[in-house]
Amino acid sequence: MRPLSSRLVSALVAAAALAVAISLVLAVRLPEGSVGAALNRFRLDSGPAVPIALLTGAAVAMISQLARLRVRVGGGLARLAWGEAAIVVLCASLAPVLVAPVALIGFGAAHAALQLFDRNTPRARPARETLYGVAALTVGAGLAALVVGLARGPESDDGLPPRLIGALCAAAVVYHLATVALVTVRVVATGGGTPRTVGGSMLGSTMLMLVGNVAAGLVIVWACATSGFLLLLLPPVLWLMHQFYANRIGEDDERRTWSEFAEVARDLNRLDERDAAHAGIAGAVRLFGVPAARVVLAGGRTYGELPPGPHTSRPLAVGPVAVGELHLAGPEPQRARDRLMLATFGDALAAALHDAITHDQLRAMSERTTYDAVRDPLSGLFNRAALLARGNLRLSACRAGDPVALLLLDVNDFKEVNNALGHNAGDEVLRVIARRVLEAGPDGDLHARLGGDEFAILITDLAAGGADLALAAAVERARKLGAQIAAPMRVGGVALSTETSIGVVVAAAGSADLTELLRRADIAMYQAKHGGQPVAWYDASRDDANTDRLALLAELREALAAAPGEDQLTLELQPAIALTGPAGASGTGGPITGVEALIRWQHPRRGKLAPDQFLPAVEASELMAPLTHWVLERAITFASTWRRAGLAVPVAVNISARSLAERQLPETIGDLLSRHRLPAELLVLEITETVMLSSSPVIDDVLVRVRRLGVQLAVDDFGTGFSAFTVLTRVPVQEVKIDREFVAQMLDAPKPGAIVQATVDLGRRLGLRVVAEGVENPEQRARLTELGCTAAQGFLFYPPLSPDGLLAVLRERRQVQRRHLRAKGAV
Known part of the structure; x- marks a missing residue:
């Protein structure tokens, strides 16, 4: 809490002194007899009227300040008393010019007595604050007297005329507002907060007390005007009112205090030790109204300073772990409530500091670990x-x-x-x-x-x-x-x-x-x-x-990580057309029996790359697995889309030996099929015969688990290996694809033609589908149809198509097949 500015005190004391001086000058210059007449109104005996009235007024002002209540507003304390009742009595019994001097005497005597009585207690106030309080009350009394002087009518013997009652109420309200404003200035200057918040809090807390004090003052004036013996009944009533005020203000103060405690406790949640300690110091000053606080941690680090004098210590610990100590300027709290609040606040602060210290240690450890992970320990440069x-x-x-x-x-x-x-x-x-x-x-x-x-x-x-x-x-x-x-x-x-x-x-x-x-x-x-x-x-x-190969791999890594809409890698899809059966033999073209997925790379600098331009480098790198996963996911996505459109067509994907050596390949395929809800028989894995003849137990295990999923297997480029026919008896395949080189030469050379014929005959005997690749002209198609080849693919039928292009072809051929069946009377 900050000390009260001497300039502010001096200004207010000067204002009070000016009000008293003006009042005294006016009192001296009143017409002869006016003062005496004003003081004679409530004379109780035959003695001198002036001394009795002045002494009675000063006593009333003094008594009104001795019965005081404390209320916490903003970051400071305000003391409430019966000042409005005293102002009503003084303004009713004294000439307006005498109200301020008499109030100064009574208020000053009361606060001097309170200062003497409280000098060794926690309630003691600095002399500067006491002087400010007396001056504020005197200024308020002077303003109230001014209001009465302007509002009251001529003297009357009718007791309390309505105009006088109104003038006294207005004077009490002006006194109340003036003192609240001046106390607000003091609280803001010493304890912080904003004038609007502090003033609004004070007005809300004292509104009921203002009404009661004005009523009490009017009752006293009425009793003095009618029968002085009625004053004997007032002490019990005033005592009950004081207790009511105390309970009401206590409840408000309790509610505000615990509300502030909740705010302070929330503010303690800091991740930095220094911030948590300073938040604890600010919270302690705000909650306990002390001028300063200090936090001393177990490691010896200290935050905050204490002025000389007594102080209160509170150990800070979390379970058996000592965190430090909290020190508050001033003596130990006397009330059990304050001691309980200090204990609760100490536990909250200890937990916050413990968390902040732990976080700092973890952060330092993380930073050290991060530093060591990227820095060379000898030079401090990056590693x-x-x-x-x-x-x-x-x-x-x-x-x-x-x-x-x-x-x-x-x-x-x-x-x-x-x-x-x-x-x-x-x-x-x-x-x-x-x-x-x-x-x-x-x-x-x-x-x-x-x-x-x-x-x-x-x-x-x-x-x-x-x-x-x-x-x-x-x-x-x-x-x-x-x-x-x-x-x-x-x-x-x-x-x-x-x-x-x-x-x-x-x-x-x-x-x-x-x-x-x-x-x-x-x-x-x-x-x-x-x-x-x-x-x-x-x-x-x-x-x-071969630096170009390394650069190509780096560029492929970027292509695989490209965002949607910026894809460099694409799939082109080439259909295989049925050659046997009524539709195939008639020359109108049979249905599409399957689709082969062919990867393409639209390189930003090199242009469009075919698989043979980059796959050899990829197969020898760690990029083979992510590239295979990319192709499988795209192909399965397309096949699932066709199936939902009523166009269930198997899709074939080429799988390299490197991919078959990955033990998790069956799980990857199963996950993709399940995610896209595609039946396993609509996926065909094309594998070269040299891979199928491999003696690797890993590849054998992978092929067995793939077949258990229901995925079909096809032998690609059949006839190019050394044991082409042996593979058909060793591996359970469903399809054989004749290499395009044999198809291209089968009409001109006897050996390629014999290989094609033997392959077709063997496939028919073993119940396998036989697909001829690279069919370029009708003669090749006719010969393959004559031999009984199941299906063919090549530029004679369709080149590799985009996904949208293939979808259009599938829909078109479905319409053609329906018209053909209607013409035959089948539908």
């Missing part, structure tokens, strides 16, 4: 993993085509430093180099220690202007860095200089990921080392590795 992760993020944030550079630095003959000076000196050399690497370029660069004596710098702010200018700028940066690192350093009392070999690679953003940039920079760095040069840059003509 290799962090460079790869953050570097790829930076590359993806660059505009496509902007030049980026990677500098890879290796310290020459660093082993000699360790051998000559020891590993501790070698570690210090690396720390010095790390500092120089950081200082060599702008803060926007990404610096890392890859391990040993290798450092890397990723530069993404190279000036635009073409590849040659970007390379020249990066090489210049590398030369300056090498010169800066080569500057002499003193380690272990020995002056030494270290030279470096730096490899530089410059590429367009989006053309390669950071792994590829590191590989290229490593090639350039070894070129510098072997050539005895400090700096060398990457030359693709001297790179024997």
Whole structure:
């Protein structure tokens, strides 16, 4: 709680003094006899009227302040008394010019007595606040007297005329409003809050007391005007009213106090130790009305300061765990209620501090763990993993085509430093180099220690202007860095200089990921080392590795992660048409027996890529599994859509040996079929015969579990392997697909024709569907129909179609088949 401003006290005391002075001057200048007449109205004996009236008025003012009540408003305390009743009596019994001086004497005497009585109790107030309170009451009395002087009519012997009653009530209201306003100023200045909130709270708490005090004052005036003996009945009534006031104010104060306690308790929920401690200090000052508070934690950390003097201590603990102590300025609370509130607040603060301290420790541990995960412990630079992760993020944030550079630095003959000076000196050399690497370029660069004596710098702010200018700028940066690192350093009392070999690679953003940039920079760095040069840059003509393959994989990873609507990968679907049966033999074309899903990649730079342009690289990488999952999910989604439209057509997906080696493939397929509600027999997995003849127990297990799901198997490119016919007896397949090479040559060469015929005959004997691939002309179709081939697919019938195009074909052929059946009289 803040001390009351001496300037505010001085201003109010000056106002009170001015009111009293004006009143005294006016009293002296009244016409002779006016004062005496005014004081004679309530004379009770034959003695001098003036001293009795003045003393009686001062006594009434004094007694009204001795019976006081305290109410908590805002962040401070206000003391309520019977001042309105005293004002009514003074204004009725004294001339208006004497009300303020007499009130000052009575109020001042009462507060002086209270100050003396409370000097050793928690209720004691600073002398400055007491002086402010007396001045506020005096100003209020002066304003009330002014209202009476303006509103009351001429003197009358009729007791209490209505006009006088109205004037006295108005005077009491003005006194009440003036004192409430001045007390509000004091509370806001010392305890905080807003004038509107504090003033509204005070008016709400004292409205009933205002009415009762005015009524009591009017009763006293009436009793004095009629029969003084009636005053003997007033003390019990006033005592009962005082008890009623106390209970009512106590209930309001209790409600406000616990409401404030709930707000303070909510405010304690902080995740930071310092914030929780300061919230506890502010809450303690607000709840207990103390000038200051302090929190001392178990670790010795202290928040807040206490002024000299007595203070109250409260241990803070959560179960057996000691958290600290709470100290409040001032003596121990006397009331049991206050002690209970202090204990409850202490428990809430202890829990909040314990949670905040625990959170700080967990956060520090998490930050330490995170730091250790991405930082090199020796140099403080990023480690290799962090460079790869953050570097790829930076590359993806660059505009496509902007030049980026990677500098890879290796310290020459660093082993000699360790051998000559020891590993501790070698570690210090690396720390010095790390500092120089950081200082060599702008803060926007990404610096890392890859391990040993290798450092890397990723530069993404190279000036635009073409590849040659970007390379020249990066090489210049590398030369300056090498010169800066080569500057002499003193380690272990020995002056030494270290030279470096730096490899530089410059590429367009989006053309390669950071792994590829590191590989290229490593090639350039070894070129510098072997050539005895400090700096060398990457030359693709001297790179024997297939860098295009690595770039292709990086680009495919981005294509798989593309957002909906930005797909680069698509499926094209090629139907297989029935050749046997009435419709197929008649030449009108049979129904569609199945659809093969063929993946295509619409590359943003390379154009449309066929599977053979990227699948060989994918099969040797970790991307095979996500790509297979992508194709299966799209194919099953399409087949499910056709089925819901009444067009149930099996869809075939090519599965590689790499995918069949994944033990979770059956579970993946089963999950997709269940999610899209597609019967398993509408999915066909096409597998090459070389895969089916594999002796891998993993592949055998996967094929068995796939068949248990009900999924069909097909042998793709049949006849190209060494044991084509053996596979049909070893693996339970439902379909055989004749390779397009045999179909293309079967009319011109006897051997391909014999293989096609043998395959058709074998499939018919084994009850398998036989599908010929690559049918390009009617002659091939006619020969296959003659041999009894089940179905065929190729450009003679349909090229690979988009999903929407295939759906249109399915609907069209259904209409054609219905018309054909009607013509035959079947429907």
